[in-house]
Amino acid sequence: MQINHLAIVVEQLDDALKFWRDALGLELTATEENPEENVNIGFLKIGESSIELLEPTNKESGIGKYLASKGPGMHHICLEVDDIRAAMDRLRDHNIEFINDEPKTREDGIKYCFIHPKSAFGVLVELYELP
Amino acid sequence: MQINHLAIVVEQLDDALKFWRDALGLELTATEENPEENVNIGFLKIGESSIELLEPTNKESGIGKYLASKGPGMHHICLEVDDIRAAMDRLRDHNIEFINDEPKTREDGIKYCFIHPKSAFGVLVELYELP
Numbered sequence: 045m046q047i048n049h050l051a052i053v054v055e056q057l058d059d060a061l062k063f064w065r066d067a068l069g070l071e072l073t074a075t076e077e078n079p080e081e082n083v084n085i086g087f088l089k090i091g092e093s094s095i096e097l098l099e100p101t102n103k104e105s106g107i108g109k110y111l112a113s114k115g116p117g118m119h120h121i122c123l124e125v126d127d128i129r130a131a132m133d134r135l136r137d138h139n140i141e142f143i144n145d146e147p148k149t150r151e152d153g154i155k156y157c158f159i160h161p162k163s164a165f166g167v168l169v170e171l172y173e174l175p
Numbered sequence: 176m177q178i179n180h181l182a183i184v185v186e187q188l189d190d191a192l193k194f195w196r197d198a199l200g201l202e203l204t205a206t207e208e209n210p211e212e213n214v215n216i217g218f219l220k221i222g223e224s225s226i227e228l229l230e231p232t233n234k235e236s237g238i239g240k241y242l243a244s245k246g247p248g249m250h251h252i253c254l255e256v257d258d259i260r261a262a263m264d265r266l267r268d269h270n271i272e273f274i275n276d277e278p279k280t281r282e283d284g285i286k287y288c289f290i291h292p293k294s295a296f297g298v299l300v301e302l303y304e305l306p
């Protein structure tokens with residue numbers, strides 16, 4: 045298991061890149077407009093992991109509401125597992141609850157789910173299985 | 176550069192270990208009582224990084240106050256650099272401010288500093304230089 049990414053909510057992607065890319069020196073590997081989730085995303089490589097900067101594109105989206113209520117900051121941590129169904133079964137055996145009970149599949153083939161923060165002591169944890 | 180650790184504030188270390196160690200299956204590599212910072216720490220290995228669970232041992236400490244005001248959750252991210260003074264100089268050139276202007280050195284030889292969250296768009300970022 046390894047950290048796939050740490051997701052950080054920001055007000056303005058361009059501003060945040062002045063810190064993460066320009067000042068800190070991380071490589072911006074990609075940017076993505078995600079109209080379904082109403083976010084623009086900047087991907088920065090750091091070792092075997094990445095930092096994903098999430099800029100909401102409207103105030104009604106999940107990330108937009110999060111920004112309005114909690115301000116900018118760390119949003120969730122994503123852990124990479126070999127077999128997401130096996131991982132979810134193991135977690136269920138320990139009474140862990142999920143936001144989505146079945147793994148979802150993204151266009152790029154990544155399977156993912158979110159563990160409910162109440163089961164992870166206040167942390168929003170995502171699981172990824174790479175294709 | 177890589178993620179050295181992600182620090183997470185918890186109310187009770189033993190409870191949080193039921194999720195991170197028992198349910199998720201991460202290896203608990205060490206626990207530490209840190210009376211100076213008034214925290215008990217659990218270190219869990221994940222790939223090249225670790226997750227550090229911070230349990231405050233009193234309410235007046237920095238972590239104790241954080242828990243009381245914000246609740247449990249992600250506290251800071253620590254990035255490993257080769258040369259902390261060179262990294263700090265580079266960051267200063269970009270007008271980044273620090274909580275401690277000079278790197279501090281721990282008993283185990285690790286040099287560290289904290290970047291001020293206002294310079295990192297709401298994220299508390301620590302830098303580590305390993306001995």
